[in-house]
Amino acid sequence: MRIRFTKMQGAGNDFVVLDETTQRLNLTPAHYRFLADRHFGVGADQILTVRPAPQPDVDFEYVIHNADGGEVEQCGNGSRCFVRFVREQGLTDKTTVRVKVHGGVITLQEMPDGQVTVDMGAPVFDLPQVPFAAAYATAVNDTTWQLVLSNGDAVKVGVVSMGNPHAVQVVADVDTAPVLAQGPLIENHAAFPKRVNAGFMQVLSRNALRLRVFERGAGETLACGTGACAAVVTGIRWGLLDPCVTVQTHGGTLTIEWQGGDTPVRMIGPATTVFNGEITIPDTL
Numbered sequence: 001m002r003i004r005f006t007k008m009q010g011a012g013n014d015f016v017v018l019d020e021t022t023q024r025l026n027l028t029p030a031h032y033r034f035l036a037d038r039h040f041g042v043g044a045d046q047i048l049t050v051r052p053a054p055q056p057d058v059d060f061e062y063v064i065h066n067a068d069g070g071e072v073e074q075c076g077n078g079s080r081c082f083v084r085f086v087r088e089q090g091l092t093d094k095t096t097v098r099v100k101v102h103g104g105v106i107t108l109q110e111m112p113d114g115q116v117t118v119d120m121g122a123p124v125f126d127l128p129q130v131p132f133a134a135a136y137a138t139a140v141n142d143t144t145w146q147l148v149l150s151n152g153d154a155v156k157v158g159v160v161s162m163g164n165p166h167a168v169q170v171v172a173d174v175d176t177a178p179v180l181a182q183g184p185l186i187e188n189h190a191a192f193p194k195r196v197n198a199g200f201m202q203v204l205s206r207n208a209l210r211l212r213v214f215e216r217g218a219g220e221t222l223a224c225g226t227g228a229c230a231a232v233v234t235g236i237r238w239g240l241l242d243p244c245v246t247v248q249t250h251g252g253t254l255t256i257e258w259q260g261g262d263t264p265v266r267m268i269g270p271a272t273t274v275f276n277g278e279i280t281i282p283d284t285l
């Protein structure tokens, strides 16, 4: 099967974007894994698919698959690339688009300076909706849980869904934090029946933090948009951060704003088209 794609990145989190607005490609998890493969395919953290609006109050549907081939509920950096893609491809001339994702509806706006603002919706702390199985953890207080990892480490995390699940901890220095050791152990911890994205944040001030994320289904990425939202929300709940925070990641800087409660989290950041291409997906995957 020969397919066309666009390679994009948002703060270094990289994507293969597919246009299914006129026809479905009917790809399988193996196909998504091939496209994400950095040696045999194109290479990406996630595969983003654009589909026609499934309901009258949105402009498009946005489908996300991780590099491991699994479909997921939300992708923050990908959403900024989504609006850049649909405008560059002439699929809309709107600068603000509403998009149906598995995790809900999000609103994306391309700004005159090229940055993209995303209304990510409100964070969800209701544990069954994350989902989080509290029986496999110990409550430290009403916003903090202790997880014991299979290597014996005990970590204190905030648990939140941005449409997708996140476990966030504070570390003294992200450069020396055990991201690659603890990341997969947290990702696959029994407390998270759908696995989880593991965030490691270093608080620099009440308005700035550094962040590394070991992503569910992708491993450590250069940036994670929903992870940045989860880290800021967690830091605000823990009394460490003010409502507007600059999040520094290895791949770039995001601005996250949250006024608390059921208010939406607002993310501002870059989106870049790297190249357009074609690739043949082997029939024998």
Ligand SMILES: N[C@H](CCC[C@H](N)C(=O)O)C(=O)O
Residues within 6 Å of the ligand: 013, 045, 046, 066, 072, 073, 074, 075, 076, 077, 078, 164, 165, 197, 215, 216, 217, 218, 221, 223, 224, 225, 226, 227
């Ligand atoms: N790995 C995530 C999906 C991609 C999220 C990330 N790339 C972002 O920018 O939010 C998950 O399994 O929930």
